[in-house]
Amino acid sequence: MAQGTHEKPNRPVAVKNVATRLVKTEPTKTCKLFRKFMELARRELWTKEDPGHSVDWKDDRVWGKIQKEGRFYQADEMLVSCGTVTVDQADSTRPMVLVVYNKNIGIYQLPKGRKNFDEGNLEAALRETSEETGVAVQPLRLRFGSRSTPPRLAPVETTTRVTKYGLEDKLTGITEALCSEAVGGNPDPATGAWRHIYWYAAKPLGDTKRDESRMTEEEDRNKFSTFWFPETEAIARLKLQDEQYMVRLVFATIRKMTASDWASSHEQEGWQKK
Structure with a gap:
């Protein structure tokens, strides 16, 4: 589910015949x-x-x-960040949102962070959430429309190999490496890099209490405090409008879920655990 901001981005305008103006139609x-x-x-x-x-x-x-x-960016001009709207007891009458307080800049945030090499966006979102909050999380399956395409072929099994990478330049945040990351693609205020945030719905994987053994960086243990808030309080406390929007969107989707949807979601989780 994903988007980093709810502001309307520029896009090529469809045309009628050869005109380049947007033609209004009735909403679908x-x-x-x-x-x-x-x-x-x-x-x-x-x-x-x-x-x-x-x-x-x-x-x-x-x-x-x-x-x-069109806008064109090289890999070292891009910053891909992944995070979650983690909801505990999403199918209950009192769901709660996982939020962190960033002591360094004095604001409440949703957990998120940069993806690693050879890591999927969802994997990165779950890992960053666990590392920043101390709470292990897993995907929360919700019913909503997506423009991803359904798989047509059975996945092919591959052998996993470990790839070594160079060290990150702490000044620029860039790592030179032989890799298969994207070679190009809202500026990051700290670096000027083009920043795209992928958001996912998640839920706790077991205990909802903060476990600092999951927080691999001492900086994160010192910087972040972990909180669970109701929807309205989370929205009121979050500083960034795009994060407020993501919470509203996830909860609007949760409220559409039927008992059958929840049953199917839990059933799929059971299949994956086997």
Whole structure:
């Protein structure tokens, strides 16, 4: 679920015939479904077959607009961060959100941090949450729409190999390495790097109490305090609007879940544990 910010990003505008202006249409059922959530904004979406938003891909002006509005970044100009909205007892009447207080800058935050080499975004989000809060977490399966594609083939088993990397330059935050990370892709205020945050819904994996043995960095143990808050208090305390938005979005999705959805979610967790 993921996004780093709820502000509307620039995107190539679909055109009708050869015009480059946006043509307004009636909101789809999907738009209406999401717009009913209070204080949650959503981009206007349409289907690929919508005649009011057809694109003439043979028109050079379309490609010119895409080229003009494109943004290109090298790997050392990018910063990928992953975090969670971790909810305890999401299917109960009193769900609670996991939040940290950053003593260094004096604000409440959702747990997040940079991904490691050869680490998936979800893995990074779960690891960073555990390291910053001292609470082990696992994915929270919720029902919502995604533009990821369903797998078509059975996964192929591969042999895991350990890859050695160089040391991080603490001044720049860059590590030179032979790797298969993305080679390019909201600036990070500390470094100027392009920052993209991937957010995931999660839940505790066992005890909800802080266990500092899970916090591998002494800096994190000293910097962060761990709290569980109700939805409204978490939103009130969080400093960043994008993090407030993510909490609202997760809880709006939780409230749509049916008893059948929860049963299916728990069943899938059981399959993975076998």
